[in-house]
Every structure is written in C-alpha cells, then in structure tokens.
Amino acid sequence: MPVLWLADVDKDDIPLVGGKGANLGELLRAEIPVPDGFVVDARTFREFIQKTGIGEKIYSLLRDLDVEDTDKLDAVSKQIRELIEKTKMPEEIEKEIREAYRKLCEEEGKEVYVAVRSSATAEDLPDASFAGQQETYLNVVGEDEVVEKVKKCWGSLFTPRAIYYRVQKGFKHEDVSIAVVVQKMVNSEKSGVMFTSHPVTGEKKCIIEAIFGLGEAIVSGLVTPDTYVYDRVKRKLEEVKIGEKEFMLTKKDGKTVKVELPPEKAKERVLSDEEIERLVTLGELIEEHYGKPQDVEWAIEGGKIYIVQSRPVTTIRKEKKVEEEVSEETEGKVLLKGLGASPGIASGKVKVIFSEKEISKVEEGDILVTTMTTPDMVPAMKRAAAIVTDEGGMTCHAAIVSRELGVPAVVGTKKATKVLKDGMIVTVDGEKGIIYEGRIEKKEEPKPVVASAPIITATEVKVNISIPDVAERVAKETNADGVGLFRIEHMVLGLEKHPMKFIKDGEIDRYVDLLYQEMKKVVKAFYPRPVWIRTIDAPTDEFRAMEGGENEPIEANPMLGFRGIRRDLAEEEHFRAEMRAIKKLVDEGYTNVGVMLPLITSPEEVRKAKEIAISEGLPLDKIEFGVMVETPAAALILEDIIKEGIDFVSLGTNDLTQYTLAVDRNNENVAYLYDETHPAVLKLIERTIKVCKEHGVKSSICGQAGSYPHVVEKLVEFGIDSVSANPDAVQKIREVVARAEKKIILEKLRKL
Numbered sequence: 144m145p146v147l148w149l150a151d152v153d154k155d156d157i158p159l160v161g162g163k164g165a166n167l168g169e170l171l172r173a174e175i176p177v178p179d180g181f182v183v184d185a186r187t188f189r190e191f192i193q194k195t196g197i198g199e200k201i202y203s204l205l206r207d208l209d210v211e212d213t214d215k216l217d218a219v220s221k222q223i224r225e226l227i228e229k230t231k232m233p234e235e236i237e238k239e240i241r242e243a244y245r246k247l248c249e250e251e252g253k254e255v256y257v258a259v260r261s262s263a264t265a266e267d268l269p270d271a272s273f274a275g276q277q278e279t280y281l282n283v284v285g286e287d288e289v290v291e292k293v294k295k296c297w298g299s300l301f302t303p304r305a306i307y308y309r310v311q312k313g314f315k316h317e318d319v320s321i322a323v324v325v326q327k328m329v330n331s332e333k334s335g336v337m338f339t340s341h342p343v344t345g346e347k348k349c350i351i352e353a354i355f356g357l358g359e360a361i362v363s364g365l366v367t368p369d370t371y372v373y374d375r376v377k378r379k380l381e382e383v384k385i386g387e388k389e390f391m392l393t394k395k396d397g398k399t400v401k402v403e404l405p406p407e408k409a410k411e412r413v414l415s416d417e418e419i420e421r422l423v424t425l426g427e428l429i430e431e432h433y434g435k436p437q438d439v440e441w442a443i444e445g446g447k448i449y450i451v452q453s454r455p456v457t458t459i460r461k462e463k464k465v466e467e468e469v470s471e472e473t474e475g476k477v478l479l480k481g482l483g484a485s486p487g488i489a490s491g492k493v494k495v496i497f498s499e500k501e502i503s504k505v506e507e508g509d510i511l512v513t514t515m516t517t518p519d520m521v522p523a524m525k526r527a528a529a530i531v532t533d534e535g536g537m538t539c540h541a542a543i544v545s546r547e548l549g550v551p552a553v554v555g556t557k558k559a560t561k562v563l564k565d566g567m568i569v570t571v572d573g574e575k576g577i578i579y580e581g582r583i584e585k586k587e588e589p590k591p592v593v594a595s596a597p598i599i600t601a602t603e604v605k606v607n608i609s610i611p612d613v614a615e616r617v618a619k620e621t622n623a624d625g626v627g628l629f630r631i632e633h634m635v636l637g638l639e640k641h642p643m644k645f646i647k648d649g650e651i652d653r654y655v656d657l658l659y660q661e662m663k664k665v666v667k668a669f670y671p672r673p674v675w676i677r678t679i680d681a682p683t684d685e686f687r688a689m690e691g692g693e694n695e696p697i698e699a700n701p702m703l704g705f706r707g708i709r710r711d712l713a714e715e716e717h718f719r720a721e722m723r724a725i726k727k728l729v730d731e732g733y734t735n736v737g738v739m740l741p742l743i744t745s746p747e748e749v750r751k752a753k754e755i756a757i758s759e760g761l762p763l764d765k766i767e768f769g770v771m772v773e774t775p776a777a778a779l780i781l782e783d784i785i786k787e788g789i790d791f792v793s794l795g796t797n798d799l800t801q802y803t804l805a806v807d808r809n810n811e812n813v814a815y816l817y818d819e820t821h822p823a824v825l826k827l828i829e830r831t832i833k834v835c836k837e838h839g840v841k842s843s844i845c846g847q848a849g850s851y852p853h854v855v856e857k858l859v860e861f862g863i864d865s866v867s868a869n870p871d872a873v874q875k876i877r878e879v880v881a882r883a884e885k886k887i888i889l890e891k892l893r894k895l
C-alpha cells in the first residue's frame with residue numbers, strides 16, 4: 144500500500160513515512176490544526192526502483208564515487224535524478240497516488256493546490272538537519288503534476304549534498320529510502336517559524352520569526368524576518384525586531400511568484416499581539432505533546448493558524464554545558480550587528496565569499512563572511528572559526544548548520560559582505576550578535592540558572608549536579624529539594640591523573656582528599672538537603688586521555704564494559720577511596736550525604752559494596768544507601784536487591800533505555816529508536832516504583848527522562864517519591880509535578 148493518510152500515522156511510522164510525515168500525523172492526532180494530506184511511503188520508492196530495474200544503475204554510479212570531487216559529484220547526482228524522473232512509475236503505484244489526490248480534492252469539490260515534500264527517513268535524526276533534505280514543490284495542482292513531483296522528490300535522495308552527507312556519516316546509500324508528503328497548501332498571508340523555547344539556552348521563551356506570504360522565503364534566508372521574543376513565564380512579549388522584508392512569495396494562478404513590497408510595507412510589523420499569543424499557545428500545546436521544545440513552521444490564511452511542521456529543537460545546550468559554560472563579555476569597537484544565531488566567541492581573519500566556488504579561500508580558523516551560506520559551503524563552515532551572513536534569521540541555513548557544528552554565527556547583518564574586507568581581523572560574538580574590530584579578550588562570569596518560584600509539591604523535585612563549582616549557585620537558584628544525582632566522574636576526569644595512577648603512585652590519601660574537597664562543595668551547598676553521591680561511573684574510553692589512562696582496556700562497546708559498580712568492585716581500592724572521602728564528610732557532620740551505586744545487576748554487588756562501606760567506617764544507620772536501577776536485570780529482580788537492605792532506588796533511564804531497547808545511547812545511527820517512553824521501558828519503570836512502594840524503599844529518577852514533562856507526569860501517577868532534573872528544568876518539572884498531583888487529588892475527590 145504506497146499511500147498512508149497523515150491522520151493514520153504516528154511516530155512509530157518514522158521508518159515508513161519519515162520524520163516529517165510522522166510528525167504531522169502526531170500533530171493531527173493531538174488536534175493541532177494541520178492541513179490534511181497523505182504520504183507516499185518509503186516502501187514505494189524501493190518498489191519503484193526494483194520494479195523498474197533502475198536501482199542497480201543508481202547504486203553502481205555511486206560506488207567508489209569521490210565525493211570531494213565536486214564536479215564528479217554534481218554529474219553523478221544529475222544523472223541519477225534524471226533517470227528517476229524519466230522512468231515511468233509502475234501502474235499500481237501511480238493509480239493509488241492519483242486516487243489519494245482525488246480524495247483530497249473531494250472535500251473542496253475542486254482540484255486543490257498541494258505541497259509535495261520529501262520526508263527522508265533519516266533527515267530528522269538529531270544531527271541531520273543539513274542532511275539530504277528537502278525538495279519542496281509548492282502549488283502543485285492536478286494528478287499528473289502530483290505524480291511528476293513525487294518522482295522529483297524521490298530524486299532529492301540523490302542531491303550532491305545528500306550523497307556527500309551519507310558518505311561522511313558512513314551511511315550506505317542502499318539503506319536509505321525516502322517518503323513523500325503530499326499536503327493541502329495554505330495560501331498564507333503570513334508565515335514563519337517558531338521555537339517554542341529558546342533554541343540555544345532552552346529558556347521558556349518563544350522565538351517567532353514572521354514574514355508576509357509563503358514561508359519558503361524565510362527558510363532559504365532570502366528575506367530578513369520580523370523576530371518576536373515572548374517570555375512564557377512572565378506571559379509577555381519581550382522583544383520585537385522588525386526585519387526589512389523586501390519582497391514576499393505568493394501564489395498566483397498556481398505559480399509561486401515574487402512580489403516586491405513597497406518600503407512602508409517592507410518595514411511593517413507582520414504579527415499582531417493577539418496573533419502572537421495564539422501562536423504561543425499552540426506552541427506550548429505542541430511542546431507539551433512531545434515533551435520537548437519544538438521548532439515549528441506555521442502559516443496564517445484567512446485569520447486561521449495552521450501548523451505546517453514541527454520537529455524537536457536539537458541545539459539546546461546540554462546540562463553539562465549549562466553548568467560549565469560561562470557567558471563571555473567583550474568590549475571593543477562594534478563593526479556590525481545582526482542576530483546571534485549560534486553562541487560562542489571567536490576571532491580570526493575575514494574571508495568574504497559569494498559562492499561555493501570560492502570555498503577553498505576559507506582556511507582553518509578564518510571568519511567566513513557571505514551573503515547566505517548554502518549546503519555546498521558546509522566543508523568551509525566546518526573549517527571556519529565563525530560565520531557571518533548578510534541575510535537570514537534564526538532558522539536559516541547558516542543558523543541551523545552553525546549551531547550543529549558548534550561554530551559561533553551572526554546572521555542577518557544586512558551588509559557584512561560590504562563592511563568586512565578580506566584579511567581584516569575581527570571578533571564574532573555569536574550569542575549577542577555582534578562583530579567587533581580586532582581580536583578581543585574575553586571576560587568570564589557565571590551564567591545564571593533559571594530562577595525558582597515558591598511551589599510546594601509532595602513529590603520532591605531535586606536536581607542533578609556534575610560540576611561542584613556550580614553547586615552553590617544551583618542550590619540557590621533552583622531551590623531544589625536536594626541532589627538526586629551527583630555524578631562524580633566529571634570532576635574525577637578533570638583531575639591531573641587517572642584515579643588508579645594516584646593509587647599506584649602511593650598517593651591514595653591525596654586522592655581521597657581531592658574527592659572529599661570537591662564533594663564537600665556540593666554537600667555543603669545543599670545542606671541539610673540530601674545529596675546522593677553516585678560512585679564513579681565512566682566508560683573506559685573516557686578515562687583514556689588522562690595521564691595514566693593509557694592502560695585502560697580497549698573495549699568494543701564501552702557502554703557494556705568495565706564501568707559502574709562492577710569496575711569499583713574489581714578495583715576495590717578505588718571504591719574504598721570513595722567511601723573514605725564520604726566518611727570524612729559524615730565525620731564533619733554532613734549527614735545529608737547518601738551513597739548511590741551505579742549499574743547494579745545483582746544483589747551480590749550490593750552486599751559486597753555495603754560490606755566495604757561498613758568496613759571503611761561509614762555509619763549506614765545515619766546516612767542513606769541506595770542503588771540505581773538502570774539495567775533491566777535490576778528492575779526485574781529488585782525484590783532480591785532490596786533484601787540486601789537499601790534506603791532508596793533511583794531510575795537511571797538513560798542506561799535503562801539503552802539496555803532495554805538494545806540502542807547504544809551514543810550511536811546516532813540508531814538514535815531514532817531511543818525512546819524512554821517505549822512501553823517496555825515504562826513497564827520496567829512502573830514495576831520499579833511499585834516494588835519500592837511495597838517494600839518501603841524511596842523511589843526516584845535521575846535519568847534525562849526526569850526532565851521531560853510527559854514522562855514526569857506518568858511517574859507521579861505511578862507514585863514516585865522524588866524526581867531529579869537538570870538545573871534548567873527544575874522549575875518546569877516542579878510545575879508539572881504540582882499539576883499532576885492536583886489531577887490525582889481531583890480524581891480522588893470526584894470518586895468520593
């Protein structure tokens with residue numbers, strides 16, 4: 144069956160309908176206004192090349208192709224695309240596509256305009272937004288044209304950049320297929336994109352970009368859009384930046400035409416306050432539905448808002464970075480301003496280029512300056528220390544790619560290619576959107592974490608900590624009920640040498656003291672709130688770079704290797720060192736510490752660890768002792784583990800998910816399968832909480848899922864005692880917990 148209706152698909156259908164198709168289906172199901180349509184699924188493309196016999200030719204052309212040879216790459220791409228477009232579709236496939244289109248027209252009683260877009264099954268993987276992407280045909284009308292454009296979309300699987308990307312990533316061409324979404328078109332008067340939360344910091348700020356007419360002009364960076372920043376916590380529009388929208392794209396007699404806008408219209412504000420409020424509300428609904436900040440494309444026609452696409456924002460700084468990074472302040476002569484599209488500060492020599500033909504000019508560490516980047520410039524973008532463009536907004540090519548590459552970028556400066564000259568030395572501040580003259584020193588200051596509000600919840604809301612130096616600030620600003628996970632390996636990996644080298648060099652006391660000093664920062668900052676210190680858990684590959692790390696075993700899969708409690712019991716001296724450091728804290732009166740054992744799989748491990756802790760003098764009657772449940776083994780035999788005598792259990796869903804689903808959490812090829820809400824994972828979670836309740840053991844979560852509202856809601860329903868979130872998520876999670884608790888009480892009241 145080549146055709147699937149959007150209303151019938153969801154995220155489980157990604158391999159068939161691609162990320163885009165699946166997302167639209169999910170939105171429709173959540174009653175978000177999405178234009179109707181269908182997907183020509185990924186099986187159909189395979190069937191097409193098999194039945195027509197052109198597959199062999201295509202893949203033989205790609206074999207041994209040197210993708211760095213741009214001319215050859217272009218020629219092969221062209222040849223394959225022409226082949227696909229010229230080859231007649233097998234009749235049964237064509238028939239079904241035609242029928243589906245006719246059905247779409249039935250409701251309106253006339254031939255409707257549709258958008259035909261490719262939805263590659265790999266393109267929405269976390270780091271693939273500059274992957275093969277996206278052929279989009281707008282204003283397609285009539286059965287013949289739909290069929291023709293579907294074939295063109297199939298061809299987009301073989302654009303030069305798609306081929307290049309797959310070779311770079313080590314994907315096999317034969318393994319990749321493509322789906323095509325055919326969707327009714329909104330002839331938008333206004334359109335744009337919206338980040339439901341800040342795409343860099345993750346703050347609850349909606350960033351909306353808007354232009355007049357069809358949305359294509361914004362994504363391609365042809366028009367500088369209006370930018371609106373709406374603070375979702377304060378419920379107020381915080382910033383309005385009007386862009387110069389020199390023209391708009393619109394539909395005329397079925398064709399997309401460019402209409403120049405008179406100067407006063409170009410400078411007119413696109414969205415009213417009321418439209419912004421409606422968009423924010425929809426954005427919040429979508430974010431809540433997915434449980435993650437989203438990057439949404441929207442359109443307005445006849446006053447009605449449609450959501451055209453939504454995908455997760457992948458560029459928000461991870462917890463580690465939020466803790467570690469500092470905001471950098473610069474002073475100097477300002478040459479230019481634009482939109483800060485990718486954070487970071489870099490200095491270097493300007494290289495102005497106007498097309499991909501000039502990319503060889505850009506050397507390692509240069510500042511790439513151009514009108515607007517194109518996918519062909521990606522190799523140069525990788526070499527650049529920073530990127531500056533004349534055009535574009537927060538979602539243009541330069542912005543998206545530079546964020547993913549981690550290269551600072553300023554876009555939409557309007558005149559960078561005129562003001563900046565080859566060879567000039569400049570400093571680019573990608574957070575503030577400023578380009579300074581010369582090389583500028585950075586001043587560093589701590590970055591604030593999201594402030595707290597006085598919400599009291601029965602379920603405790605704690606915080607995860609990895610960097611002791613931020614503990615004091617995080618304790619104050621989040622007002623969390625304690626630390627549900629203190630990952631000590633980050634500080635250990637930051638020490639001057641491998642822990643076992645300290646031991647070998649006869650410096651165990653020094654090592655214990657270093658551990659104690661660092662641990663104390665956290666325990667003291669949160670006193671008397673509990674701090675669960677997790678004993679070391681770093682895979683072998685992470686230790687290798689340390690002095691003394693050269694003896695680390697080389698493992699085929701470190702995630703399944705010598706890590707967690709198994710390593711500490713094998714290297715008992717190290718475990719004893721940790722216990723001694725914790726004992727020093729307890730001796731000083733810090734009885735708010737708890738010991739948490741990672742990667743437990745058997746009761747024997749708990750028994751052995753407890754014996755060692757006791758033999759090192761840890762008073763287990765005064766402090767808490769617990770385990771992480773992050774293997775299916777631990778979840779399934781939890782009763783036996785509890786018999787060893789523990790006070791608490793914390794769900795490590797990052798590992799629990801990877802071990803349950805056989806999905807390496809560090810492997811992007813299978814990242815689309817990584818799902819903490821998979822029914823099997825949820826069953827193990829529910830079981831763990833239930834068994835804890837039955838045995839009077841505290842239950843908690845410290846995996847990333849504890850920062851996701853949609854998961855936390857469920858955990859509260861299951862009866863979890865505490866949730867430990869990332870510092871930036873604590874406030875939101877506290878709100879979610881409060882709401883979930885209220886719901887439970889209301890339901891109970893209703894039943895009375």
Ligand code: PEP
Pocket residue numbers: 628630680773794795796797798799845846847
């Ligand atoms: C987990 O596995 O969920 C966890 C919190 O531990 P880590 O991410 O450090 O493996």
Ligand code: MG
Pocket residue numbers: 741773795797798
């Ligand atoms: Mg873990």
